[in-house]
Amino acid sequence: MSLPADRRLWPLAVAFLLITVAVGPAVAADHPDANRDRPAVPASQPVVHQQQATPVNNSTDSTVRHERSDSAAGEGNLTALRRWLAVRIDDALVACAEGVDAGTNETCEAIESEFPSLASRYAAVAEATEETGDDNVSRVLNRTAERQLAYVRAVREYRETLAAYREARRGNDVQRARELAQELSRQGERVVTLGSRLSADYETILANGTLDVAPAGEITEEVTANVSETTEEIRTAEFDPPTLTVSANSSTASFVDPVAISGELRADDGTPLANRTVVVSAANATFETQTDPDGTFEVVYRPTTAPTGPVEVVARYVPGNGSQYTATVARTNVSVESVEGTLRLGADAGASALGFGDDVSVVGSLRVDGRPVAGVPVTVVLDGIPFNATRTNESGGFALSEPLPAAVANGSPTLAVRVVRENRAVTAAPASTTVPVDTTTPALAVRAARLGAETVRLSGRMTVGDTPVTGARLEIRRGTETLATVRSGEAGSFATNVSVPDVPANESVAVTVAYDPPGGNLAPADVTLDVGTAPRSDGLVPDVDTGFSLGPLDDLDPTLLALGALVVLVVLLAVSGLAYESWVEGGLRSVGGWTATLGGDDAQRDGSATSRSERARIDEPPESVRSDAGDLLLDAAEMQLREEGSDAAVVRAYAAARRSLDARFGIDPTLTHWELLTAYRDALDRESGEALERLTAAYERAAFSSAESTTETADEALKQAGVVVGTDVSASARGDGGDD
Structure with missing residues (x-):
């Protein structure tokens, strides 16, 4: 007798469920070596502070550990959180400034370790509150922190050199003192420059936000002024200011009629200073020369890319180490006039038909009255579409090659080469030709x-x-x-x-x-x-006879089939246990057909030894394998934006980015989202690092604020996640429509 289809299938369903229940805990068992070779955070990454852990939902990868503040829900509480963050930021900046004033460095540790996280969170909260004046401030916070640290390092170096200088003076080491004084002069100029930029940042923050960084700004100005005064005192004590003069033999200059720039360098008593370095600079041109025995120098200025009109010419005396003279500057002016050059295309331009993706190769030259013009930027325009620019070489030639884009019309579009900048010392009319372009079927x-x-x-x-x-x-x-x-x-x-x-x-x-x-x-x-039809979602067993047959097993009692399935289950568990043990001991993992060595023994399968660097290279999976998990989660985020709302899409988008980073770096799963950003932002390129920062801020609001994220916020989060994962995601890619 043949059993009905529904009765024949239920033992298999029972066995499947038993296998699912039994195998799940077995695979997840805490094996003592299971994480032995998990990739660690790269050595170059900062060690971050560990917050108290909260549960991680590994089934969805959508929840990560976070020290949730009670201030994170509601508009009023967001304002309170913003103020709390403002106090932390104020304290970090002021403490660092006070440390600089006192001559200590330890008080700037908060800026290096905590500030990026504080600034990112402050930016997110400021955006969510009504006090939008803080939005502009948040954009300069990280820049201010970077400049604060650079300023601290510059002041530290200056003070170390100053101490060495004073020690040399006490020991009557005149030569050493003079060399250090020159170094102090350069370092003092850097401190003044950085201090001016940092003070400007503090003024911007004070003018546009609620952060009270006035004490830090005042300290910075005081320290900068002190460095400037000390540097000037040392210059006066150590150096004699020489006399530098510079002039031009004509009031005008052009490519065909260059101007001679000459001058002389003398001591206060009129003695010529020979064999001294003088640097002459004008618009887009710099010349280094040496003074003659009589202290004179001369260079020829032939403008090419300088703008037309008045141009300042600056001569700088650069003293060598140990010189008794200080650096000095002299200036003069000339007026640059434009001349017309000739652009020519190579004979092969437009000679053969092109199709989509074919290289458009263009060669040519730029000359003025037969004289080659070097260093002039030129660009190619095909059918109104500009290509990348290049510069003419010393012989006036240029070469450029790019694939034909789809937007170029078929037929015979015009290809033109032109000088990029107008109103310059050398200009030229475009050179053009036509190029045959064929239609290609994709x-x-x-x-x-x-x-x-x-x-x-x-x-x-x-x-x-x-x-x-x-x-x-x-x-x-x-x-x-x-x-x-x-x-x-x-x-x-x-x-x-x-x-x-x-x-x-x-x-x-x-x-x-x-x-x-x-x-x-x-x-x-x-x-x-x-x-095809939609997948069923009403249970494991269909309501109709599918025609499925077990062959000779159709006549067996369902109970016997279930017992047999249990026997198979025991065998499978034993085999899988051995396989798992072998997997751990052997240190091998396979992903999608790719096998990676995770560590352990230093020998490859063929017995040959590999170095640590070679194992690192072997251990890195192909890009397609590394990005699969992130791509799948990103696809799910796109679906959730349409089906479950903005917050769910943002959370899943962040999970996709996190999974992608884990595949690349083997991140610590206990890191909060802010800790992960701090630890791995510098390991990414600039675009990906900025995308991760924006995505993290969006995730903070979506996961921990009572206010629902807007569709625009979710769309932006998906776009940033796509940058991190390496997948192009746009509004049209989710079926939202789009315009040309």
């Missing part, structure tokens, strides 16, 4: 999946051969209705969820992805897919 690959009754997930890539088509605007259509638009990213890839209302879950739906450019050299392309 390849459009699309994948689709039905996520729910009314949601379809679409992803794919658009290419021409091996060249990705980036920035292409794609329309998602159902029949004649446009459901959404999405743009391809850097790799030519795209992904979005679209809503397909009024389609029964048990019916398929035809969806078209179409590329229909308004112009350019790419032909239209489209792909239509028949997306």
